[in-house]
Amino acid sequence: MSAGRLGSHLRVSDGPGRGRQDHRMAPLFLVRLIAVAMAIRFMVMVAIWTTVFILASPHQEVSAPFTAGGAPCPEDWVYYGHMCYYFSKERKDWHQSRAACLSQNSSLLRVHSRERQDFLRLIKSYHWLGLVRIPGSESWRWDDGSTLQPHQLTVLDMQNGTCSVYSASFKAYSESCLASNNFICMREMA
Template sequence: MPSFWSQKSKCLYFYFSGMMTKHKKCFIVGAALIIITNIFTVCVVKLTQDSQSFCPYGWIGFQNKCYYFSKEEGDWNSSKYNCSTQHADLTIIDNTEEMNFLRRYKCSSDHWIGLKMAKNRTGQWVDGAIFTKSFGMRGSEGCAYLSDDGAATARCYTERKWICRKKIH
């Protein structure tokens, strides 16, 4: 029956049936501990880096972005401000998949999005990009929102929920 620790030393010895092997295992045990420590450190660092790639609590991830669907309501400007306090913007819609995702998660309420429209039906996203009309827009008011039927415009002072978006770093 092997016993693994010697009382006389801080090194690991192997005893087999009352006989002690002549080889001290200190070097092997020390090297193994160093390797295990390094692996553990790498795993902790990797886990810490990965955890920064996740969305904050209460946000939903999609296509390397995080989205926050507000529970409260505000006008378009206060909605934009509320997003900025969370280091985010009112959402921009880059493609059809993103539009479908947002419509699916917003439930039945209308939500402000980060698009302002001009009288001539041109629009500008909160990041400065020009609205390319990649999806239809109903209405002729100044601020855009997302409804069950897609994007539409309303007067900017109307109270609605909002959607914030930020990229995952």
């Protein structure tokens, strides 16, 4: 066999072998490409959500926006958004709950704005609010005398009650003031 024929023979035999090798490497290359794309997408999403979280809470303390107890609030109270909140462990009727809050220089929970009190979405059980029905009407007012605004909370009339309980996701339900529920007290940061 001459060198020219040997060279052409090698090229022919190298061709199919190399083709098979390229064929085996193609799925591996595709898997690596997909993994890199997914990693980049993940990092972009983390950056976006971090930015959203930082921009969504401009009024929060940077070091500790949500703390239990601590410097600004009494023991067993939660600090969030320049307010202190107390989540009762005991169940009382609305009047007893209001009196318990007043005895601690606070009031029953009032929802001023969804953005300022976003952590309330985490509540999963019923708690008394400082919200009562105005006698002889379908309107509601806070126990400080201010009227409920539509952007604050949605009240669903369930039992034609004159008091209300906070449920979750900025929804409240009417309830008899004599029913027993947990309650939330709130006050300005000390």
